[in-house]
Amino acid sequence: MVPTGIGVAHLPNQRHKIVAKRGANFTLMVCGESGCGKTTFVNTLFTTTIKDPRKVEHRHKTTSTSSRSSSNDRTVEIEITQAELEESMFKVKLTVIDTPGFGDYVNNYDSWSPIVDFVDDQHESYMRQEQQPSRNGIIDRRVHACLYFIRPTGHSLKPLDIEVMKRLGSRVNLIPVIAKADTLTPKDLAAFKQKIMDVIKAQDIRVYSCPIDSDDEGTTQCNRDIMAAMPFSVIGSTQIVRTPDGRDVPGRAYSWGVAEVENEQHCDFKKLRNLIIRSHMLDLISTTEETHYESYRQQQMAVRKFGEPKQAKGENRKHRDKEDLLRKNFTEQVKQEETRFRKWEQQLMAERDRLNKDLEEQHAAIKALEGELDSVYRGAMRR
The missing domain is CATH 1.20.5 (Single alpha-helices involved in coiled-coils or other helix-helix interfaces)
Structure with a gap:
């Protein structure tokens, strides 16, 4: 059979080979109050013990200062953990950024500054490296996705949650997550989700929205199902438990039964995993590059001279x-x-x-x- 065309249609294959050879860098940030199961969820998400105090490679210390009183100064450690995941000969260099102890104080005024400053600092660091004569070996820790864990109170977002989500939503791909979904009944969980989305809409909080329209009807429907599940209710567990019907699954065993991590009738873990890893990781990376980083770069270029430090x-x-x-x-x-x-x-x-x-x-x-x-x-x- 005689080949038709000049071969432009083979460019996607070439691109696939280049990407497969280089791998990908992905940075995931988790934040929220202590005790929400952030560490357990990260380990469950990547089916390995990534978040472990012994594996933390860097602790970024920053000071949160309240303008009300100098006695409110406190040091917050932002933990940076790096790992390399490989699947089907494709490697992903993963960076997990954890913000422990967020919102633990009685006076949480300005407690979001360390997180917001860290996100801005990564944009600033990347922009400064881009301005150097040699750009080989650029260290890129720009946050591609931020999972904001919400306590399963069943009421609504707290003022602190609203303030932090507003500031993060304009800087990073913000994904709200309801922690420990197995502590709420399905009815209460659905009502809690609706309350959160109503507040997000009323307060004009920017959250990540994956592309809905697609040439593939199946992909479009899948994306709609994913977005309809936001905020995602999750159950984190690295333990394997046995269900009443004899299946061994990751989950939590209770006296009334088993809460399965990957059962879509119990939580939205699979949908969130599909969003972050299987279907929209590239979109999260490109959105960070084309939207959030470009917005930061343009803002800084408008008020600073070239090469002037921030x-x-x-x-x-x-x-x-x-x-x-x-x-x-x-x-x-x-x-x-x-x-x-x-x-x-x-x-x-x-x-x-x-x-x-x-x-x-x-x-x-x-x-x-x-x-x-x-x-x-x-x-x-x-x-």
Whole structure:
């Protein structure tokens, strides 16, 4: 059979070979309150013990400073774990970023700053490396997907959740996740999902939305099913348990039965896994590159000269705190001077009153002496 065309149709095959040879870099961030099962979920997602304190390669320390009081300063460790996964001769260099202890304090004002600053710092680091003469070996830790874990309270999003999700949604592909879905009944879980989506819509929170339209009807329907499940309810467990019908599955065993991780009637774990790994990993990467990173780069280029370093937010915060302290000291000094002036004014008025009184007394004494002098003069004239 004689081949038709000039061979342009073979370009996708060439591209496939290049991508298969290079592999892929993927960075996943998980954040939320402690005790939501973030570590367990990551290990369940990749079917291996990736998140382990002994495997943490880097701890990024940052300070969260509240402008209300310097006593609210606290250090937050952002753990960075790297692993390499291989499946069917294709390698993925995975980076998992964990933010432990988020939202644990009574006063959580500005507690989201370490997470937001970290996302911005990765964009800044990549942009600075791109501006170097040699761009070989660029370290890319831009966050491609952020799973925000929500406690299964059954009520709605807390003000802290709303504030953090607003700030993250404009910087990264935000995916809301309901943790420990097996603690809610199916009816309560459905109502909880609807409440969360209503708040997300009302507060105009940007969450990741995968492309719906596709030439393949099956793919389009699959994408619609995935998006209809948001926020994703998940059950995390690396343990293998036996179901009443004799199947060995990852899940959690209770007195009333077994909650299966990969059972779509129990949770949305499979849909979330398909979204992150099987169907939309490339879209998450390209969206980060073309939307979030480009938005950050354009914002910085509009206010900075080429090659000019970005002023650290910590320095801005220090300057702001110093300015507040100077303003406070100036106000106190003004108040002290006003108090001192009022006291001096009162003393001056009291001294004026005393002098006026003395003057009146002296004037009265003079009048009396003048009267006596007149009497003496008249007496002398009669004689």
